[in-house]
Amino acid sequence: MIPVYLASSSPRRRALLEQVGLPFTVVEPRVEEEMDEQLPPHRLVEKLALRKASSVARQLTGGLVVAADTVVVLGDRVLGKPADAAEAISMLSLLAGNVHEVYTGLAVMEPPPGRRVVTHERTRVRFRPLTAEEIVNYVATGEPLDKAGAYAAQGLGAIFIAGIEGCYFNVVGLPLARLATVLQEFGLNLLRLSRENGVLPA
Numbered sequence: 550m551i552p553v554y555l556a557s558s559s560p561r562r563r564a565l566l567e568q569v570g571l572p573f574t575v576v577e578p579r580v581e582e583e584m585d586e587q588l589p590p591h592r593l594v595e596k597l598a599l600r601k602a603s604s605v606a607r608q609l610t611g612g613l614v615v616a617a618d619t620v621v622v623l624g625d626r627v628l629g630k631p632a633d634a635a636e637a638i639s640m641l642s643l644l645a646g647n648v649h650e651v652y653t654g655l656a657v658m659e660p661p662p663g664r665r666v667v668t669h670e671r672t673r674v675r676f677r678p679l680t681a682e683e684i685v686n687y688v689a690t691g692e693p694l695d696k697a698g699a700y701a702a703q704g705l706g707a708i709f710i711a712g713i714e715g716c717y718f719n720v721v722g723l724p725l726a727r728l729a730t731v732l733q734e735f736g737l738n739l740l741r742l743s744r745e746n747g748v749l750p751a
């Protein structure tokens with residue numbers, strides 16, 4: 550089977566890829582994630598995902614590299630990971646009682662000059678209203694500090710989510726249904742693989 554490399558230092562992305570039974574190796578990408586770009590969010594996440602994938606693919610002679618990038622968008626504001634607790638508090642204050650969108654860019658590529666597919670997924674998330682005390686207490690847990698938009702849907706942040714429209718896994722950082730479709734284009738069928746390897750999610 551073709552070796553798969555996950556260009557990510559995110560434990561969430563690792564867990565999501567493990568969930569679908571694909572054997573892979575993690576290689577941490579070395580890139581700058583600049584947010585101050587004038588690009589629309591879907592183009593921004595695609596560009597950052599491709600940058601991560603390329604930084605790893607450049608070092609390889611074969612295989613397939615997977616990378617992703619996630620941002621939270623509220624109106625015309627693009628929220629990445631908060632720099633500190635104060636920024637986490639202001640991000641959560643914006644999200645409280647509002648609907649926002651989570652964009653994840655996905656890049657799957659062979660080492661150059663091979664094939665590559667870059668795409669994105671968008672999910673709408675509605676937060677219930679939050680009190681200032683809830684926000685401060687949540688930020689004090691430390692959970693929001695390395696998450697786009699300052700919350701984790703897969704963690705305690707779940708108690709803020711009143712509704713969700715679209716792919717849940719996209720919010721956590723890797724749109725699994727879209728990934729499966731893209732991998733198919735490279736000849737990797739997750740259902741067949743899982744059956745052959747006898748791998749089933751725990």
Ligand SMILES: Cc1cn([C@H]2C[C@H](O)[C@@H](COP(=O)(O)OP(=O)(O)OP(=O)(O)O)O2)c(=O)[nH]c1=O
Nearest residue numbers: 557558559618619696697700701702720721722
């Ligand atoms: C909205 C949301 C984001 N996140 C995370 C997913 C990503 O790890 C992070 C967004 O930052 P990213 O820059 O996309 O990813 P990363 O820097 O953590 O990892 P890498 O670039 O090495 O792949 O926010 C959650 O875990 N849960 C959520 O509900």
